[in-house]
Amino acid sequence: MSTAPPPQVKSFNCPGCGAPVVIRGFATTLSVVCGNCHSILDAKDPNFAVLQRFQAAESIQPPIPLGTRGKVRGEPYEVIGFQVRTITEEGVDYSWDEYLLFNPYKGYRYLTEYQGHWNDVTVLRTLPEVNASGARPVAKVNGEKFRHFQTSQARTTYVLGEFPWQVRVGGETTTCVDFVSPPRMLSSETTGSETTWSLGEYITGRQVWQAFQLPGSPPAPVGVYENQPSPYGGNLKEVWLVCALFLAAMVGMALFFTTFARNEEVFSGSYRFAPRTGGEASFVTDYFELKGRTSNVELTTRTDLSNNWVYFNYALINADTGQAFDFGREVSYYFGSDSDGAWTEGSLKDTAVVPAVPSGRYYLRVEPEMDANAAGVWYEILVKRDVPSMSYFLIAALLLLLPPVFLAFRSMGFEQARWRESDYPPAASGGGDD
C-alpha cells in the first residue's frame, strides 16, 4: 500500500455549493455526487449540471472512506462510490451499503455490507439459466446451482462519490432477485427492461478491514446472512465420516471379541432351597478353573419361582489367594390377572457379570434367602468365563453419535435462521421477523 502511486484524480467545484468535487473514474463516470450539498452532477456535462439534489436526514460517513485503496483478490482497487439501498418489507425499511470499487485495468466491482455481513460482488458476463417451474426457482451459472432466496424492490436512499450510471436517490425502484449457494450469491437487478446479473461471495469484515488497512475492527455480524457459509457445513460432513469409520471399527472390534472370547462354561449345578426345613442355608460349590487372561465371569441363576422371591448372596472365591468377589442377586417372579388382564413381573432368571477376575482355581459360596414361610425353590447356577458383552459397544456407539447429532442440530438451526429471512421461511418461524 505504501509503495502504490497516489491516486490520480480530477477535481472541480460543485456548481451548487462551490465545494470541491473529485472524479476518480475518469471517462467511465457518468454521475458524481457533491458530498457537501448532496447534488448529483452530470459528469459528462462540461458544466457539471445538477441532475438531482436530495435531502439526507443525516450525512453518512462510510466506514471505508471514498478514495481508500486496497487489494481485493490480489488486485488494487479504489473506493469511488458509496450508496445506501433500501427495501421495505411489511412497512419496515432494511438498508444495506454498497461500495463501488474501481481499477482502471480491471473495471468495477462492489462490496456490499448488511449488519456486519460483507460480499465481494462482480457483474456477470454470462447469462444464468433460470428454472422457475418448481416451487422454488433455481438458477445455474458456471455449473453451480443457486436456490431462490428473495425477491424485493430496492431503491437508492443515499449516494456519495461517483458512478458509471445515472444514479438517482429515491424514485425508481429496482427488482432484486437473490439466489444463494453459500458462500456465493447470484443476484439480478431489473430496471425497466434492463437486467444486470452479479455474483457475490461472502467475505468477513476482517478480510475487508485487512484489504483496505482500515483502523479499528469491523462491526460484528448480526444474525445469519443469506449466503453466509455455515460454520457447521463442511465440518459436519467430516465428523459424520469419522463417526462412520469409528462405528465400523467398533463393529469390527465387537465381531473380534465375539469370535475370539473363550465364552466357556466352567461350572453348573442345580440345587433346592427350602427355608422351612431350617439349618444352614449357605454352602460352597466344587472347585472350578478360570483360565486365560484377567477377564469377566458371568453367573446365571435360573429358578422355578412362582409368585415369590429369592435372594442369593454370592461370593466367588479364589481357593489359592483368598481373593473374593461378593455380590448379591435377587430373583423374583410374580404373575396373575386383574381388570387389565394377565400380568407378570420380574423374571425367573438373573445374570450377573463379575468384572476383571484373574485366572485361578475358584469356588462359589452361595447363601440363598427367602421368606421363612416359602415352600422353597429349585435353582440352577451356571458360571461362564470370558463372555463377550455388546453393552459397552452400544454405549460407545451412542456416545460416538452424540457430537455429530449435536452438530447436525446446530447446523439445522443455522439454516433455519438463514431461511427465516427469505421468501421461504421455515414453517415454525411464521415468517421473517427482523
Next chain:
Amino acid sequence: MRHPFYLVYGLALLGLVTMAEFRGWSLTSVNEMKDVPKSIRDNPGAYRAHYAFYPRYFGGK
C-alpha cells in the same frame, strides 16, 4: 480434520471400549475382598460378606 477433538474423542472411546471388553469390565456392583480364610469351605456360614448394605427390593404387584 479441522477440529481434531472428535478424532481424539472417538479414539478415546474406541480404546476405552476395547480395554473394557479385554479386561472384562462390568457394571455389576461387586465387593472385592482379600484373604478370605480357607476354613470357609468347611464352615460356609462363618463367611461375613460386605454386601449387606446393598438395597434390596422384593417386589410384587
